[in-house]
Amino acid sequence: MNVFAIVKRQVDAAVAALIAEGKLPSGLDLARVAAEPPRESAHGDVTTNAAMVLAKPVGKSPRDLALLLVDKLKAAPDVVDATIAGPGFINLRLTDRVWLDVLRTVLGTGTAYGNATIGGGERINVEYVSANPTGPMHVGHARGAVVGDALARLLAKAGFAVTKEYYINDAGGQVDNVARALRMRYLQAIGRITEADVQGALERKEIQYGGAYLIPVAEALAARDGSKWAEVNDDAVWIPALREFIVAWMMKLVKEDLAALGVSHNIFVSEKALVDAGKVDAALAFLTEAGLTYTGILEPPKGKTPDDWEPRPQLLFKATQFGDEVDRPLKKSDGSWTYFAGDIAYHKDKVDRGFTDLVNVWGADHGGYVKRVQAALKALTAGKGQLDVQLCQMVRVLNNGEPVKMSKRAGTFVTMRDLIDEVGKDVVRFIMLTRKNDAPLDFDYAKVMEKSRDNPVFYVQYAHARGRSVFRHAAEMFPAADLSDKGLASADLNLLNDPDELAVMRTLAAWPRTIEGAALAHEPHRVAFYLSDLAAQFHGLWNKGNDTVALRFLQAENHALSLARLALVRGVGVVIASGLAVFGVEPVEEMR
RNA sequence: GACCCCGUAGCUCAACUGGAUAGAGCAUCAGCCUUCUAAGCUGAGGGUUGCAGGUUCGAGUCCUGCCGGGGUCGCCA
Numbered sequence: 001m002n003v004f005a006i007v008k009r010q011v012d013a014a015v016a017a018l019i020a021e022g023k024l025p026s027g028l029d030l031a032r033v034a035a036e037p038p039r040e041s042a043h044g045d046v047t048t049n050a051a052m053v054l055a056k057p058v059g060k061s062p063r064d065l066a067l068l069l070v071d072k073l074k075a076a077p078d079v080v081d082a083t084i085a086g087p088g089f090i091n092l093r094l095t096d097r098v099w100l101d102v103l104r105t106v107l108g109t110g111t112a113y114g115n116a117t118i119g120g121g122e123r124i125n126v127e128y129v130s131a132n133p134t135g136p137m138h139v140g141h142a143r144g145a146v147v148g149d150a151l152a153r154l155l156a157k158a159g160f161a162v163t164k165e166y167y168i169n170d171a172g173g174q175v176d177n178v179a180r181a182l183r184m185r186y187l188q189a190i191g192r193i194t195e196a197d198v199q200g201a202l203e204r205k206e207i208q209y210g211g212a213y214l215i216p217v218a219e220a221l222a223a224r225d226g227s228k229w230a231e232v233n234d235d236a237v238w239i240p241a242l243r244e245f246i247v248a249w250m251m252k253l254v255k256e257d258l259a260a261l262g263v264s265h266n267i268f269v270s271e272k273a274l275v276d277a278g279k280v281d282a283a284l285a286f287l288t289e290a291g292l293t294y295t296g297i298l299e300p301p302k303g304k305t306p307d308d309w310e311p312r313p314q315l316l317f318k319a320t321q322f323g324d325e326v327d328r329p330l331k332k333s334d335g336s337w338t339y340f341a342g343d344i345a346y347h348k349d350k351v352d353r354g355f356t357d358l359v360n361v362w363g364a365d366h367g368g369y370v371k372r373v374q375a376a377l378k379a380l381t382a383g384k385g386q387l388d389v390q391l392c393q394m395v396r397v398l399n400n401g402e403p404v405k406m407s408k409r410a411g412t413f414v415t416m417r418d419l420i421d422e423v424g425k426d427v428v429r430f431i432m433l434t435r436k437n438d439a440p441l442d443f444d445y446a447k448v449m450e451k452s453r454d455n456p457v458f459y460v461q462y463a464h465a466r467g468r469s470v471f472r473h474a475a476e477m478f479p480a481a482d483l484s485d486k487g488l489a490s491a492d493l494n495l496l497n498d499p500d501e502l503a504v505m506r507t508l509a510a511w512p513r514t515i516e517g518a519a520l521a522h523e524p525h526r527v528a529f530y531l532s533d534l535a536a537q538f539h540g541l542w543n544k545g546n547d548t549v550a551l552r553f554l555q556a557e558n559h560a561l562s563l564a565r566l567a568l569v570r571g572v573g574v575v576i577a578s579g580l581a582v583f584g585v586e587p588v589e590e591m592r
Numbered sequence: 593g594a595c596c597c598c599g600u601a602g603c604u605c606a607a608c609u610g611g612a613u614a615g616a617g618c619a620u621c622a623g624c625c626u627u628c629u630a631a632g633c634u635g636a637g638g639g640u641u642g643c644a645g646g647u648u649c650g651a652g653u654c655c656u657g658c659c660g661g662g663g664u665c666g667c668c669a
Contacts, residue, residue, distance in 0.1 A: 036608070039615085049611065052649070062649070086612040087649060132669060174669055271669095301665050303593025314666070325595060325665095332667040339669050367596045368664040391597070394662085435605080438597055440662080442604085451631045454604090454618065462631085469629055477628095510608085517608050529606065529616095536616085543633060552628050591629080 001105045002116075002512040003098060007046045008035035010079070014072035015050065023068060024058050037510055044083070044091035045098075045506065051088040062088025099505035100493040106508055106571040107489040111578040114511045118519065119160030125350055126152045128361035129258065129265075130167040133250035134178040136213055137257050139395040140363050142416040143441065146432035146583075147392055148361040149263045150524040153582050158519030163355070164265045167346055170247045171271040172339055178250075179243040181209035183229065185218035186242070190227045217249050257416050261425050262584045274345050280337050283345035283380070284315075284330060292318045292379050298326065317344070322375030340369075344376045351381055358387045359522060364438070367391050388522055392437045398444040423448055426585040430457040433583055434528045451591075456532050460576060463535035464587045466542060467573040470553050474566055477554055481563065488570055491563035498551070500544065501568055504537050511575050515582075524582065531579045538572045 011033060018024040033054070038047040051066035058065060066084040073082040073092060081093040106113045128148020131141045149164070156162045169175070184207055187193045202210040221229070221242070232238045251268075258264065274280060287293050297311045316327040317340075330341040350358060358377070362369075370389045377385040397404040397414045404414055419428050422445050431448050434456050435441045451458050474483055481487070496502070511530070518526040545552035553565040577587045 032610095034611095036611090039607080039612070043612075047612090052611080055649075089612065130669095134669095169669055172669060177668095298666055301594070303665095306666080309666080312667075316666095329666055334667070336667090338667075343669095364597070364663060366664085366669085369669095370596075391663095393597075439605090440598085452618095453631090456617095458631085462629090466629065473628060514608075521609065523609095526608075530608095532606095532616085542628080546627050547625085547633075549628095554628055591631085 001102065002516075003094070003102065003509045004035045004037070004046060004513050007048070007092065007094075008033070010073065010076045011035055011048050011050050011069070014069050014076070015054070017072055018068055024054075024065075028054060028057055030054075036513075037506070038089075038091060041503070041506075043085060043089070044081075045094045046092045048090045048092070049088075051084070051090055055088065066090050096497070096502060099502055099509060100496065102509040103493060103496075103505050103567060103571045104489050106574050107485045107567060110485065110574055111581055113574060114157065114515045114578050116158040116512060116516045116519065118516050119155060119158045121159065121161055122357060123163065123355055124155055124160045124357040124359065125163045125165055125355040126155065126359045126361070127165040127167060127350075128152075129254075129263070130169070131254060132169045132174055133247045133254065134174055134209060135211060135250070137254060137416040138413045139397055139416065139419060139443065140392070142261065142419055142428060143392045143395050143432050143437070144361050144363060145258060145261055145263045145416070146429050147390065147437050147524065150429070150433055150527075150583050151359065151361070151390070151522055153584060154515065154519050154524050154527065157582060158515055160357075160519070163267060165350075166265040166268045168247070168251065168268055168270045168272075169339075170243075171275050171342060175243050175247060176239055177208045178214075178246055179239050181207040182214055182218060182221070182242050182246050183238065184210070185214040186221050186229060189215070189218040189222040190230060192227075192230055214246075217246060220249070221245055257420075260420050261416065261428065269346065269349065271342050271346065274342065274349060275337075279349060280341055280345040283348040284337075284341060286348065287317060287344070287379060290379065292321070293330065294318065294327075296327065298329065317372075317376065317379075319372050319375040322378045324371040324375045328372045328375075340372060340376075343373060344380070347373065347377050347385075347387070348380050351377070351385055356381060356385045358385065360387065360389045361437075362389055362391055364391045364393045390437050390522055393440040395432075395441045395443050398442055398447075400446040401444065404445070419443070427457050429583050429585050430460070430528065430580075433525050436523060436525045456528060458591075459539075460531045460535045460580070461588050462591055463538045464573055464576045464580075465589060465591045467538070467569045467576075468589045470569050471566065474554055474562065477556055478559060478562065481559070483566065485570060485574075488563060488567040491567045492560050493564050493567060495561050495564040496568055500537075500541055501565075504534075504541065504568060504572060507534050507537055508571055508575050511578070527579050527582050531576060534572060534575060534579075538569075 012030050015024065015028060015030060019026050019028070033048065033050045035046050035048045038044055051062045051069055055062040055065050063084060066088050069090055070082045070084060073079055073090065078095045078098050079092055080095055083091050085091050126148055129141060129145045131137050152162045152164045184193070184198050184201055188195065188198055198210055201207050229238050229242065284293065294316055295313050296316050297313050298316070300306070300309045312333050314329045314333070315331040317330055319328045320326060328340055329338050332338055347358070374387050377387045427448050431443055432441070448455060448457060453459055471483060474481070514526060514530045518524060553562065553569055555562050580587050
């Protein structure tokens with residue numbers, strides 16, 4: 001039940017009736033007609049822009065058209081009043097019964113309340129994390145993981161058939177580099193070289209990865225294979241072997257870290273598997289057949305020519321035909337594929353698996369890469385495929401305002417594990433969703449654990465816990481009462497006539513459209529703001545009870561009123577739980 | 593030099609994809625309070641939405657140009 005969707009249909013019906021009466025021309029486009037909560041609650045319960053949007057196509061002034069519509073809308077079910085305001089808004093007031101019905105619906109549907117059908121069961125692919133298997137995941141990955149996972153849950157709640165996907169970059173030069181670094185640590189593990197040798201190699205940039213996290217990997221390799229790799233000097237032999245070892249190890253760690261964060265993917269796609277299966281060649285052949293590749297020489301970037309720049313002919317993709325700035329290279333000068341070539345094959349693979357609606361969650365440092373992948377997808381799907389890229393900005397980790405730079409484990413950056421160990425997965429998840437992903441985020445260990453109004457995790461969880469507390473008291477006060485959702489739904493809700501109580505129900509009524517809006521915009525953070533609003537309203541009711549005994553939820557001498565208010569308390573709890581479920585956060589029963 | 597993101601109250605951020613008088617919290621100021629779970633409550637002040645144009649019934653939101661901050665820029669992924 002979505003009150004605003006129902007009103008929208010009533011508005012559409014009013015327009016249709018006027019058309020049938022010959023007062024309006026037929027064939028009007030109602031797509032831009034909206035039924036929304038007004039910004040000011042004093043303006044009514046629902047507002048529609050119909051008169052303003054349709055004024056021009058029907059050739060009437062907004063006010064004249066509004067007069068016609070108001071006439072019809074006043075007769076619509078549950079409409080108490082319809083008035084014209086401002087430049088042509090039509091404000092509707094609905095009967096209280098509508099809001100009581102909303103509450104009954106919440107109690108009847110539980111946390112499934114808010115589930116929407118706008119997705120229509122359409123398949124959508126959300127790819128996120130996709131961290132290189134070269135080291136432990138850091139805070140940036142944590143943000144991407146949480147944003148992607150919450151977005152996937154949000155889309156599922158909105159009725160999409162979601163596939164959560166992770167792309168393993170296990171084929172490029174970086175995994176070879178980490179294999180080289182592993183060999184150094186391995187030689188150290190079997191006593192051939194010292195720590196100083198490893199550090200020296202790092203300083204001379206002979207290896208790029210040297211973190212202590214490689215030591216246990218090297219020891220495990222030594223335990224399995226003894227000293228055999230010390231004797232093998234043919235790169236073509238030992239690199240693939242060590243690479244395979246480190247990738248398997250790191251992916252195991254990645255999956256463990258993600259599990260600790262409550263994140264799980266449906267499918268992991270290996271870049272190397274795509275390469276080995278010939279899919280890069282096939283994808284590029286596809287583009288070449290379509291006449292979209294050529295060999296050419298790129299201009300150096302203006303204003304910043306690399307020192308070692310020299311013009312070279314390269315195989316290029318005609319990205320400019322699809323909105324990119326320049327054509328993009330597919331082959332390196334040594335003849336091997338670029339990362340982009342592999343990514344084209346990967347996105348073609350997604351398309352071949354039946355996806356046309358794609359979302360990728362990336363770090364903001366990949367922003368310059370968005371257009372070319374979108375261009376490639378258009379080329380691969382004749383324009384049918386849609387790729388939305390959500391870029392996550394930096395996370396600054398702080399403790400009481402002081403930057404936290406060093407990880408306990410990795411030494412150079414704060415790892416995902418550090419975060420989880422410090423504050424717990426639910427706090428990490430919630431806080432990561434309190435900003436839109438393209439805005440930088442401060443993550444302050446002290447602040448996110450603070451028990452205060454300022455801390456949205458605490459504030460929302462506390463509202464839920466307070467609600468549960470009321471129920472524990474209620475069970476003692478009314479031992480014989482049926483406090484189940486079903487029992488509460490049959491309480492006499494007409495007793496809920498306090499304006500603040502009705503205001504809470506209006507907020508509950510806005511939950512389904514919050515889900516729809518957030519899902520369509522791919523913006524899970526909106527749920528966090530909704531939950532904070534709902535929690536604030538609930539705490540407001542609570543505080544009024546502190547001041548005025550008659551406004552407390554539980555009235556020992558008034559069974560019926562207590563049950564009605566318990567229904568409302570429960571309704572708030574259900575919607576908070578429904579929202580936290582989108583975030584993958586557990587609602588708490590009590591706070592101690 | 594080019595491209596992408598950001599710029600809203602002293603601070604941290606909203607604003608439901610173009611709607612009405614731009615909203616919260618913190619901080620400040622003025623009162624109140626000791627609890628159905630304590631981690632408080634009520635009210636007040638605070639704005640040329642970086643600047644300048646444009647589009648239209650209507651712009652924080654869309655377009656153009658500046659200013660400021662961040663990111664990226666063939667053979668990394």
